[in-house]
Amino acid sequence: MLKVENLKFSVPDGKEILKGVDLVVDDGETVVITGPNGSGKTTLAKAIAGVEKATEGRIFLNDIELTDMDVTERAKNGIAYGFQQPVRFKGITARNLVELAAQRELTESELCNILGMVGLCTKDYIDREINTALSGGEIKRIEIATVFTREAEIYIFDEPEAGIDLWSFNNLIEVFQELKEEKKRSILIISHQERILEIADKIAVIDEGRITGFGPREEILPKLYQSDIHCPGECDLPYSVKEVLQ
Amino acid sequence: MSQEIAKLTDNEITRELLNIVSDIDGELPADAAYNIREDSGCAARHSTDNIAIVGKTDGLSGLDIFVKSTTQGDRVFIPACITKSNIDELVYNDFHIEEGADVTIVAGCGIHTDEDESSKHSGIHRFFVGKNAKVIYLEKHIGIGLGEGKRIIDPVTYVELEEGAYLEMETSQIGGVDQSVRKTEGQLGENAKLIVKEHILTEGDQLATTDFKVDVNGEGAGVDLISRSVAKDTSHQEFRSVIVGNQRCTGHSACDAIIVGDGTVYAAPELEANHPDAMLIHEAAIGKIAGEQIVKLQTLGLTEEEAEEKIIAGFLSDH
Ligand SMILES: Nc1ncnc2c1ncn2[C@@H]1O[C@H](COP(=O)(O)OP(=O)(O)O)[C@@H](O)[C@H]1O
Ligand SMILES: [Mg+2]
Numbered sequence: 297m298l299k300v301e302n303l304k305f306s307v308p309d310g311k312e313i314l315k316g317v318d319l320v321v322d323d324g325e326t327v328v329i330t331g332p333n334g335s336g337k338t339t340l341a342k343a344i345a346g347v348e349k350a351t352e353g354r355i356f357l358n359d360i361e362l363t364d365m366d367v368t369e370r371a372k373n374g375i376a377y378g379f380q381q382p383v384r385f386k387g388i389t390a391r392n393l394v395e396l397a398a399q400r401e402l403t404e405s406e407l408c409n410i411l412g413m414v415g416l417c418t419k420d421y422i423d424r425e426i427n428t429a430l431s432g433g434e435i436k437r438i439e440i441a442t443v444f445t446r447e448a449e450i451y452i453f454d455e456p457e458a459g460i461d462l463w464s465f466n467n468l469i470e471v472f473q474e475l476k477e478e479k480k481r482s483i484l485i486i487s488h489q490e491r492i493l494e495i496a497d498k499i500a501v502i503d504e505g506r507i508t509g510f511g512p513r514e515e516i517l518p519k520l521y522q523s524d525i526h527c528p529g530e531c532d533l534p535y536s537v538k539e540v541l542q
Numbered sequence: 543m544s545q546e547i548a549k550l551t552d553n554e555i556t557r558e559l560l561n562i563v564s565d566i567d568g569e570l571p572a573d574a575a576y577n578i579r580e581d582s583g584c585a586a587r588h589s590t591d592n593i594a595i596v597g598k599t600d601g602l603s604g605l606d607i608f609v610k611s612t613t614q615g616d617r618v619f620i621p622a623c624i625t626k627s628n629i630d631e632l633v634y635n636d637f638h639i640e641e642g643a644d645v646t647i648v649a650g651c652g653i654h655t656d657e658d659e660s661s662k663h664s665g666i667h668r669f670f671v672g673k674n675a676k677v678i679y680l681e682k683h684i685g686i687g688l689g690e691g692k693r694i695i696d697p698v699t700y701v702e703l704e705e706g707a708y709l710e711m712e713t714s715q716i717g718g719v720d721q722s723v724r725k726t727e728g729q730l731g732e733n734a735k736l737i738v739k740e741h742i743l744t745e746g747d748q749l750a751t752t753d754f755k756v757d758v759n760g761e762g763a764g765v766d767l768i769s770r771s772v773a774k775d776t777s778h779q780e781f782r783s784v785i786v787g788n789q790r791c792t793g794h795s796a797c798d799a800i801i802v803g804d805g806t807v808y809a810a811p812e813l814e815a816n817h818p819d820a821m822l823i824h825e826a827a828i829g830k831i832a833g834e835q836i837v838k839l840q841t842l843g844l845t846e847e848e849a850e851e852k853i854i855a856g857f858l859s860d861h
Contacts, residue, residue: 345841347837347841366840366846367837367840367841368840368843368844368845368846371840371841371842371843372843375841376841377841379838382838383832383834383835383837383838385835385853385856386770386798386856386857387770387853387855387856387857387858387859388835388852388853388856389856392852392856393842396839396842396843396844396852397842399843442842446842446843
């Protein structure tokens with residue numbers, strides 16, 4: 297079980313991005329976090345993975361406190377995390393990353409299987425460098441592959457749908473289902489995508505650094521779809537988060 | 543004829559150096575020509591029907607290597623090993639590649655010293671590559687041993703490519719070399735292509751300098767210089783390149799350096815276009831390892847130090 301208590305995060309200039317987030321992901325549960333752009337979703341995921349250090353609050357994974365651990369220790373204690381904006385390297389290949397995630401050398405066919413699950417099934421990808429020559433969609437898929445290849449307690453994906461075509465997306469849903477149903481793992485996904493919202497056990501809505509709605513999918517989803525009012529400006533949600541609050 | 547290293551030299555250190563610089567495991571390929579230089583002498587030499595290796599007769603130390611037109615995919619090994627201190631040698635190796643030949647040359651130099659005096663190898667390699675010939679040249683430099691003595695390697699390379707000739711040079715200096723000054727000069731004929739990939743790692747207070755000067759004289763010719771280097775500790779590296787485009791041609795150089803600790807790097811790329819259709823490009827980037835790269839590997843369970851090592855190893859590997 298992942299438990300986040302009163303998590304706060306401020307940037308050096310003082311602006312508070314997370315204003316006391318409480319969240320629980322039970323064992324084997326899939327929780328999807330949704331909310332407008334800039335509401336703090338990525339910051340929350342980073343704070344859980346240790347990529348950003350929370351300024352206040354505590355984080356537990358299966359009763360082990362992660363709060364003061366660095367990224368490496370959190371990874372070793374069972375957090376698998378994929379970046380919304382994957383990192384690019386020079387000289388590091390898809391094989392290198394996936395093997396590091398698997399903690400062993402993999403055969404060509406194992407690598408093909410893993411990359412195939414995110415729609416990169418041709419052998420050419422195995423020894424491609426994770427550099428600027430790859431498209432955003434390609435690099436994002438490799439990023440996702442490095443997450444689900446890990447042996448972890450909880451798998452955190454930040455907008456996994458971004459830049460992914462429909463066919464690969466179907467595979468992706470299968471990946472989540474396998475993690476969930478066969479491996480009985482906990483999953484935390486940040487997403488705006490309907491089909492991802494539909495595989496959630498619970499949905500959390502975050503707005504301006506606060507959780508403004510959290511509950512079973514059946515309860516939250518209708519509220520998200522209830523209104524056809526679109527948020528103004530930068531918001532890309534097909535609903536008004538403000539509506540959910542009421 | 544056996545190509546087993548153990549039968550070619552009794553010197554244990556030479557064998558160790560050979561394995562590293564020639565990227566072999568105790569044995570040379572059965573069909574390869576070779577000359578193994580050991581402490582300024584010749585430990586073994588073998589020519590083949592296609593490749594003749596002949597010692598210089600004009601008083602200079604070194605070899606003439608003749609690669610015939612009939613050569614198609616053969617390999618020639620010409621490693622130089624120094625197994626002790628107090629050696630200072632200057633070697634001239636000339637490669638004469640006939641029209642249409644296709645050859646891989648594995649050079650490389652290893653210096654071992656357990657003493658406090660220095661050893662130095664200066665190799666002057668000249669390549670005369672005939673029409674439409676194709677050459678892959680691999681060169682690895684390494685210094686090992688426990689002594690305080692400096693391991694110094696100063697390679698000079700001169701390249702002349704005739705019409706349609708192709709030369710790909712992969713050079714790497716991956717540790718233990720205290721000082722090196724590398725000079726490479728090229729003259730490219732019509733439609734000739736020169737590709738240089740260099741990888742350099744310096745640590746401690748090592749010093750490495752590379753200097754490229756390539757004149758692209760032939761119409762349709764092209765040069766591509768790719769340098770990747772890592773400067774650790776208080777080491778210092780300098781990269782200079784001059785590409786001169788005298789015809790409709792292409793020239794590209796990319797110098798990419800990672801600084802670790804207090805390493806310092808100087809990069810000075812120069813381009814000179816003397817023809818309106820000369821397309822010349824330079825890219826240079828110097829900086830620390832991006833923090834997010836380390837963090838990404840940490841999310842996979844590596845420690846910060848392991849992540850850094852992995853990133854450097856990948857950066858310096860051949861891709
Ligand atoms: N390191 C940072 N420095 C300054 N502002 C930041 C930093 N990280 C995030 N922010 C800001 O915090 C807000 C939330 O960002 P983010 O968590 O990426 O939102 P989301 O993922 O929900 O779109 C945004 O306004 C963003 O600009
Ligand atoms: Mg985000």
